[in-house]
Amino acid sequence: MAVTEQPGKPGLGERIYALLFQNYIWRSVFRSGYPNTPRNQMLVVATNVFLHLHPTRIHRTHVKITHTYCLGGLSFFMFLGLTVTGVLLMFYYIPSTETAYINMKALETDVQFGLLMRNMHRWMAHAMVILVFLHMMRVFYTGAYKPPREFNWVVGVVLLVLTILLSFTGYLLPWDQLSIWAITVGSNIAGSAPVLGGDVKFTLFGGFSIGQTSLIRFYTLHVIALPLLAAVFMTVHFWRIRRDGGMARPL
Template sequence: MADDNGKKLALQERMGQMGDQMKGSQAWASIFRPGSIFRKGYSDNPRNRSYVIMNSVLYHLHPVKVKRHAVKVSYTLCLGGLSFFLFILLTVTGIFLMFFYRPTAAQAWDDIQALQTAVGFGLIVRNMHRWAAHLMVLSVFLHMARVFYHGAYKPPREFNWVIGVMLLQLTLLLSFTGYLLPWDQLALWAVTVGTNMMGFTPVFGSQVRFVLLGGVEIGTDTLLRWYVLHVLMLPFVTVIFLAIHFWRVRKDGGISGPL
């Protein structure tokens, strides 16, 4: 028994030594900048708490300090952050799906079917992509409502509200372009209803519809067009708007104060 304990202790000691050695190495110190919580000899004090942000990539997103009420979950409900996180989750799962999908009328549905039945984790990743997309529409909508009810769009935050409404529309477009891609009955007819509506744009309605569909009716060309919009163009535009949105949050003095 005592021998067993001794062995355990020795193992623990060895592990500890190895950890110390690793953390003391030049490679480790080059990865984690001073103030990082993973750095050797990190201690919790105000100076290091500042360094954690100041010396990390997070400094692009967060200031060192925020107003106390801003971290109260009951004030923001985390909705903006959750929307952004869902966007990241959708990007990750979306990249996975892209490996197994070809946007042509002949192959799209079969690819999704194969993804669900023959690809490891294919079904759950597709499910996650779909449910996260619906959740994101919901969380962006709720985020907007929350911002309105707190009057957080008032000066100096007027323009950030405008960008936010753009982001809401981009979210809807992202979701809608993704809707067609599985190429099943649900996708085809939902998109038919949606694009028919856009065809009633005054003056150049039929042109709008033609550009959107890549033809007079939905087909392979539409699928390719919406695929490129969904995986490349709209995310690209969204990321730019997100960057401006986050930057403006800080430039306008952080999130709005308590009521």
């Protein structure tokens, strides 16, 4: 006997659609409806783990590109890009003085898109240093460091130092002549500081001169310690912007 749909009752397809997208499963993931009303638009922002970092409503100054040039946002974008390309590089790089340089050269010739991956990591690192510096200039020139944002300025200074340290530690990893001598010069500068200088240099090198102990220290700092610290401070930085009443506005 043929099974026929009763008139007025939803068909199987409609019922599956309703089950998936209008009812339990869909609603368990997305708490708000389609963002076509101001209320739903605010709910979408407030109930999404990524979007809720932003306020549901902002002042029109904050969407004006010339107010921030999105320099902080671009610095963060570079950080994300560096994390992705850095993890990809970790699949090929061994932090040993015997193999590090050969690994980097092989990456450029033997691995598909290896050169692109390496260059993206390098150029994004340069870009991040420049962007963070420009972001700091923007914050200064718009007077956004003044109360109540003075604490966030200090968090920013820590982020600037971490960015420079990430760049410095990464520079040694290819283990070519340029890296070895650049780090030797940098560490000697640190070493000439009064009182703690000698200890700092010894700690950085893991001995009296640059070698395998230095490479593994710089590697661990570069891929674990410093990125983790930077991520924690960035979280505080973004959270503070909200707590300080959003971004500063011209008087």
